[in-house]
Amino acid sequence: MARKTANRRVGITDVAQRAGVSLASVSRVMNGNFSVDPDIAARVRAAAAELNYHPNAVGRSLALGKTDTIGIVVPDLANPTFQGMLRGVSRAAAQDGYRVLIADSSEVSSEESILAGEARRRCDGVVLCAPRMNEAELEALLPSLQPLVLINRSTADTQTPSLVVDYGQGIQDLAAHLVELGHTRLVFLAGPERSAGNQARLQGLEKFRVDHPEVELTTLPAGSSFEAGHVSAVAVLATGATGVLAFNDLVAMGLLSGLHERGVDVPGDISVTGFDDIPFANYTTPPLTTAAVAINDIGEQAWHELRQLLGDGDPEPAHTTFQPELKRRGSTGRVKKPTLS
Amino acid sequence: MARKTANRRVGITDVAQRAGVSLASVSRVMNGNFSVDPDIAARVRAAAAELNYHPNAVGRSLALGKTDTIGIVVPDLANPTFQGMLRGVSRAAAQDGYRVLIADSSEVSSEESILAGEARRRCDGVVLCAPRMNEAELEALLPSLQPLVLINRSTADTQTPSLVVDYGQGIQDLAAHLVELGHTRLVFLAGPERSAGNQARLQGLEKFRVDHPEVELTTLPAGSSFEAGHVSAVAVLATGATGVLAFNDLVAMGLLSGLHERGVDVPGDISVTGFDDIPFANYTTPPLTTAAVAINDIGEQAWHELRQLLGDGDPEPAHTTFQPELKRRGSTGRVKKPTLS
DNA sequence: CGAAATCGAGAAAACGTTTTCTGGAAAGGT
DNA sequence: ACCTTTCCAGAAAACGTTTTCTCGATTTCG
CATH class of the missing domain: 3.40.50.2300 (Response regulator)
Structure with a gap:
């Protein structure tokens, strides 16, 4: 390892040498170990300050067996x-x-x-x-x-x-909320297929189906991004549903944007829900109904x-x-x- | 350091011992160093695999003088x-x-x-x-x-x-854009006072003032968050300005939301610009005019x-x-x- | 006053690697 | 066949700390 410009890095050895004490003492002082002569402690501290010494984290980690x-x-x-x-x-x-x-x-x-x-x-x-x-x-x-x-x-x-x-419960709450508002034709904009979170939502909705056989619930593949929601707008409209459960807030926002472009009024014509309650959800127009995850x-x-x-x-x-x-x-x-x- | 449950961590020494070679050879093999007997290399690799050996990053960092x-x-x-x-x-x-x-x-x-x-x-x-x-x-x-x-x-x-x-140039571009659209009364929603970015914007606007003496430009203290923009809505309306330069997209979105709540039409009644072009800016209603920062x-x-x-x-x-x-x-x-x- | 207990500071081992150094064996040249 | 060079594996030093161990000095107690 080529030492750059003589000895660049100042180590505990330098401090010890300058203070005229041993390595051990320096270490003890630096770690606030009591039972060390005040005079020595002062000398060490002074030397450390003069040399602008800061303990090397890697050496420390190795000795302590932890990296913090x-x-x-x-x-x-x-x-x-x-x-x-x-x-x-x-x-x-x-x-x-x-x-x-x-x-x-x-x-x-x-x-x-x-x-x-x-x-x-x-x-x-x-x-x-x-x-x-x-x-x-x-x-x-x-x-x-x-x-x-x-x-x-x-x-x-x-x-x-x-x-x-508990994504399953959350999505059920959202669906129930829509039903409460009189919606009977719902569509779920699904997330990535392999995603564990998506699976949980689907299971929740399955449970919802048996609890509410009167509600027509269809599923549309979408994704987890703005774009996914945005391009889904047309497909959503085609279903004739009046309530949309988006996979998450991003999808919901994309959908909101897509619907707005087509002159569809939210919530007048269609109600939209998100999931997660990301900080932005509060500031969309209209503000997004969602399931808040802390x-x-x-x-x-x-x-x-x-x-x-x-x-x-x-x-x-x-x-x-x-x-x-x-x-x-x-x-x-x-x-x-x-x-x- | 109390060794937990006998010797837990498997080190290079264990591999060397098991393969019947020296530490040095193991290290050489692990680092793909050539000029090592193929037979030894194989033995080391086998031993490493059997013991499920993975080099310790801290030890490595110390020896190499780099942490990656x-x-x-x-x-x-x-x-x-x-x-x-x-x-x-x-x-x-x-x-x-x-x-x-x-x-x-x-x-x-x-x-x-x-x-x-x-x-x-x-x-x-x-x-x-x-x-x-x-x-x-x-x-x-x-x-x-x-x-x-x-x-x-x-x-x-x-x-x-x-x-x-170049926040100064960016904010000037935005202001110029508003002027081009016929706006002559602008308001700038300023960010945190001490922020370097805010200073740069203010300087840019100063330049803008001399270039466009005909435009009335006032500054309102706001902040850098949604909330800052949201609560600024009333103050903005009070100025009677028709164009607003928000400190950033967050402030702009908060403002958009605040204006919407008050039934103010954007861009019909007031034009709003942001700054940064965060991913959400494309999906607000209406989509946010902004200065995109890559x-x-x-x-x-x-x-x-x-x-x-x-x-x-x-x-x-x-x-x-x-x-x-x-x-x-x-x-x-x-x-x-x-x-x- | 002497021996035991206490204390504190320095020497040295340890942490887990990489790399230089060293020495023995093989290879090559004359 | 002998000497020199090359090569490669193992021993040891290095990286920068912390911590145990050791030992001399001071104190305390009998």
Whole structure:
């Protein structure tokens, strides 16, 4: 390793030398270890200040066996949901002096496992949000990631806490809300097929169907983005439905935009619901009725679980379910005229 | 350090022992070093596989003097602009096998310097976006962060590349666009006072004033969030202006929402412009006229600059300026009636 | 006053790698 | 056939800390 410009980096050795003490003493002083002569401590501190010494994190990590860093794997940093999660984790972890290493798998499931492994090797623990990874692969990966908390995936493994959102219940609440407003012809704009969240919504809707046999509910493949919602506008209109359950807020916003372009009034002609309650949902025109997911709380909670795991005890890992909360806003309204059938 | 459950972690030593070779050979094999006997290589690989060995990143970092990690300091992870930047940096860095450590300063400038320093100590380099930090503090901090690229801050230091957006020009373009549409009474919804970006916009508008003495331009303090824009609606209406230059897209969207609630038609009664062209800007009703900032490109470019610095050569650090691009959309239109004056 | 207990600072081992150094064997040249 | 060069595997140093261990000095107690 070519030493650039003589000895550039100032280490603990330099401080020790300058203060005329041993390495050990410097280390003790730097770590606030008592039982060290005040005079020595002062000399060390002075030397450290003069040399502008800052302990090397890597050396420290090696000696201590911890990095004070956790990894978080998300499918897509462009998605507000994962951004919120990341933010929640990051802020909470920062409170405890931990930093966060991010890994964006770009929605490709093969990357998810690689990134998770790599992140784990660099960090003390991992928060894994991998909705696409298949069940078997996940189970196989679990042991090697060990201090780990799962988001929106469940596992039999008793070691790993998991935080899941009850998408099934949320979508039922939204559907029920529409029915309450008199809608009897609904359409669901589905998300990515392989997505665990989409599966959960579909199951919820299945349950809804048996509870409300009088409601006509069709499903249209869409996606999880603005564009997906935007291009779905025409298909939605073709169904003649008066209420739309979009996969998430992004799709709903895209749809809102598409409907607006076609002169369709929301909620006058059609009611639209989203999912997640991203910050923007409150500021669309009209404001979006949606199922609020406390995504920041989930991130925060994820950190707290992980912190438990990193600490000593193994206090039963929690398997927490978050209930979405229905937010009634302007994008849903009473059905104008009963559907002719 | 208490070894948990006998020897848990499998290290290079275990592999060497199992393969019946020395540490050095294992290391050579793992790093694809040629000039190692094929037989030995095979044995090592087999042993590594059997033991499920993965090299310890910290040990590796210490020996190599590099972490393959960069830090990025942003003021607020909730802001779409910084989210985009982060995403750009992260994706680009990932392409080259680097990971990103995030530090969210929560908009407090004192944190910015601490976090930057800490990030630098853990990583090989830093991307710093610290709009609030004062000039002096920044200059003082620069040397200690050295492989570093600045975003939206300039510096005399020739060592550090910086990427800045020409907010001054962008806001002038937007203003000119409104003038072109016949507006003569404009209002600027200002951002946070201390923000460098806000200063740049104000300077641009000053220039605009001298170029267009016929236009009446007032400034209203607002902020950088939805809420800021939302609550500004009444103040904006009070000015009697027909064109509004919002600090950014968030403020514009909040304003749009506030105006809608009051039954004010956009762009019929008032034209509104944003800034940044965040992904949502395309899907508001009406779609937002704004100045597009290629924020993902900036993130990507930031990584490329940093990669240069991390590599050997010192090929003059670029000081790049990004020009916003005017996006004409539905939120601006011809002024309905000439302002009486 | 002497021996045991206490204390604190320095020497050295440890963390898990990579890489230089070294020495023995094989290969090549005269 | 002998000497020199080449090659490659293993030993050891290095990276920058923390922490255990050791040992001399000071204190305390009998």
